[in-house]
Amino acid sequence: TTALVWLRRDLRLGDNPALAAALARGERVIPVYLHAPDEAAPWQPGAASRWWLHQSLCALSEHLQRLGSRLIIRQGESLATLRALIAETDASQVHWNRCYEPALIARDSRIKQALRADGIDCASHNAALLCEPWTLKTGSGEPYRVFTPYWRRLGPQLAERTETAHRSAPAPAVALDAPPAAPPETLPPVPNAIDGLAVEALALQPSIPWDQGLREAWQPGEAGAWQALERFLIDAICSYHESRDWPAEPGTSRLSPHLHFGEIGPRQILARIREAHLGSGSGPSSGSDSGSSSDPDAVFADQAIAEPYLRELGWREFSHQLLYHFPHTPSEPLNPRFADFPWRSGDTEPPLKAWQRGRTGIPIVDAGMRELWHTGWMHNRARMIVASLLTKNLRLPWQEGARWFWDTLVDADLANNTQGWQWSAGCGADAAPYFRIFNPVRQGERFDTQGRYVRRWCPELAKLPDRLIHQPWQAPASLLAQCGIRLGCEYPAPIIDLKASRAEALAAYDRVSASA
Numbered sequence: 001t002t003a004l005v006w007l008r009r010d011l012r013l014g015d016n017p018a019l020a021a022a023l024a025r026g027e028r029v030i031p032v033y034l035h036a037p038d039e040a041a042p043w044q045p046g047a048a049s050r051w052w053l054h055q056s057l058c059a060l061s062e063h064l065q066r067l068g069s070r071l072i073i074r075q076g077e078s079l080a081t082l083r084a085l086i087a088e089t090d091a092s093q094v095h096w097n098r099c100y101e102p103a104l105i106a107r108d109s110r111i112k113q114a115l116r117a118d119g120i121d122c123a124s125h126n127a128a129l130l131c132e133p134w135t136l137k138t139g140s141g142e143p144y145r146v147f148t149p150y151w152r153r154l155g156p157q158l159a160e161r162t163e164t165a166h167r168s169a170p171a172p173a174v175a176l177d178a179p180p181a182a183p184p185e186t187l188p189p190v191p192n193a194i195d196g197l198a199v200e201a202l203a204l205q206p207s208i209p210w211d212q213g214l215r216e217a218w219q220p221g222e223a224g225a226w227q228a229l230e231r232f233l234i235d236a237i238c239s240y241h242e243s244r245d246w247p248a249e250p251g252t253s254r255l256s257p258h259l260h261f262g263e264i265g266p267r268q269i270l271a272r273i274r275e276a277h278l279g280s281g282s283g284p285s286s287g288s289d290s291g292s293s294s295d296p297d298a299v300f301a302d303q304a305i306a307e308p309y310l311r312e313l314g315w316r317e318f319s320h321q322l323l324y325h326f327p328h329t330p331s332e333p334l335n336p337r338f339a340d341f342p343w344r345s346g347d348t349e350p351p352l353k354a355w356q357r358g359r360t361g362i363p364i365v366d367a368g369m370r371e372l373w374h375t376g377w378m379h380n381r382a383r384m385i386v387a388s389l390l391t392k393n394l395r396l397p398w399q400e401g402a403r404w405f406w407d408t409l410v411d412a413d414l415a416n417n418t419q420g421w422q423w424s425a426g427c428g429a430d431a432a433p434y435f436r437i438f439n440p441v442r443q444g445e446r447f448d449t450q451g452r453y454v455r456r457w458c459p460e461l462a463k464l465p466d467r468l469i470h471q472p473w474q475a476p477a478s479l480l481a482q483c484g485i486r487l488g489c490e491y492p493a494p495i496i497d498l499k500a501s502r503a504e505a506l507a508a509y510d511r512v513s514a515s516a
């Protein structure tokens with residue numbers, strides 16, 4: 001029998017359930033990638049994501065060749081392309097790993113139905129999540145809208161499931177009932193007669209070469225993902241609970257684009273963390289019933305090192321379950337009260353452009369936006385600060401920010417981006433209350449105390465002393481002149497008065513609350 005493995009957002013060979021199922025059931029296994037970006041409309045991959053996809057497909061293609069196989073790349077409507085491939089290869093099975101974006105869920109269901117009607121054995125699998133988004137519900141059977149109770153349910157299961165990974169206990173929520181599989185050592189060859197496109201034919205690379213910063217910052221692909229994880233385990237996981245908030249430090253894992261493209265899966269990360277830092281058998285559920293405790297802190301008492309990191313993976317799961325249950329949220333607020341929020345009126349283009357280009361005159365904001373433009377990634381603390389400035393001080397719709405991130409982030413992810421923006425704007429699940437408005441100067445002083453992040457991305461401010469680097473407009477003219485800065489020239493004067501705009505944002509919020 002011949003099985004097709006339809007690779008999509010699971011660009012890896014280790015712990016790939018669709019590939020494993022095809023290998024277990026088919027004698028001939030044909031890995032295919034189908035390029036049909038419009039099927040994800042209106043969320044077709046942005047420019048930075050396309051860059052990453054190109055590199056990742058090249059890495060996957062080489063890896064498959066080393067193992068004796070070949071990636072068949074085709075372009076065009078997915079169902080028609082799959083049917084053509086099935087006819088050419090005489091395949092009787094198609095396997096894929098699930099995507100969770102609303103448009104792709106609809107497409108995949110349609111394809112599964114159509115192929116099954118053709119008599120093809122079609123199966124989808126979970127490679128991306130620890131917990132399928134429909135699994136955990138509140139006591140009243142509703143999806144979770146608040147992270148803490150969600151994590152109180154999921155957290156203990158992670159501890160328990162990592163501990164019992166080698167046993168055969170039932171795994172109702174967390175897909176860790178078997179240890180993640182290593183990549184196969186060889187793969188069956190793909191017959192020469194089956195042809196495909198070269199990755200270059202997909203034209204994913206930018207036509208003007210703006211990608212040098214991305215090339216310097218990243219190594220897309222499965223090997224790059226594992227290198228990032230190993231570096232994080234050695235250098236950063238022990239201090240993650242603190243250093244994760246300092247944007248100048250390499251204190252986080254930088255695994256987000258690798259996770260988004262499925263070059264590594266969360267099950268693999270969990271298993272590796274446990275192996276590296278906890279040692280087998282020392283976990284909380286060995287010989288005690290703490291694995292069923294409802295208090296994640298108690299469950300993770302002896303794995304305090306890993307807990308803050310696992311919690312972030314928990315946010316990723318939470319975002320996916322939100323998107324699954326509330327598919328309208330990429331464009332509309334989860335909290336309907338915000339549907340008529342009085343966003344800024346008049347000419348919104350100049351402030352939006354200044355924000356996008358990192359020229360707001362607020363140093364920590366500009367540093368974040370320039371890091372994004374240059375590397376395709378922005379530190380989480382900076383993401384929260386720039387999003388607060390856009391939606392609250394500038395009072396521009398969060399959807400504008402989400403769209404810009406979508407095009408510029410290498411980790412642009414519909415679930416995480418939607419949740420991050422709605423949280424920041426105060427209209428989503430678990431929202432930071434709208435009236436909690438970040439003061440970017442205080443944020444800078446607290447999390448970039450020595451101004452290293454600002455100096456790196458706004459070098460025109462580098463000579464300012466630490467105490468003024470986050471508010472150059474407070475520097476006396478003589479000092480600015482000494483440092484070679486003319487506000488409004490080398491570096492912009494602030495485009496917004498932070499205090500007045502904060503008051504206006506609060507007044508706008510009051511209007512929404514009063515009309516509720």
Ligand code: FAD
Pocket residue numbers: 244252253254255256257259260312313315316317319378379380383384387405409411412413414416417418419420421424
């Ligand atoms: P680490 O701190 O090492 O965390 C590990 C992993 O956990 C991340 O790789 C990511 O997969 C997940 N994670 C961490 N924080 C969050 C979070 N708050 N919500 C959901 N998952 C999280 N993340 C994306 O992956 N794609 C996006 O498009 C995205 N857009 C965002 C937009 C805004 C406005 C905000 C405030 C946050 C956004 N995030 C997004 C979440 C977060 O900023 C990034 O996941 C994180 O900065 C990635 O860096 P890291 O891999 O070093 O994270």
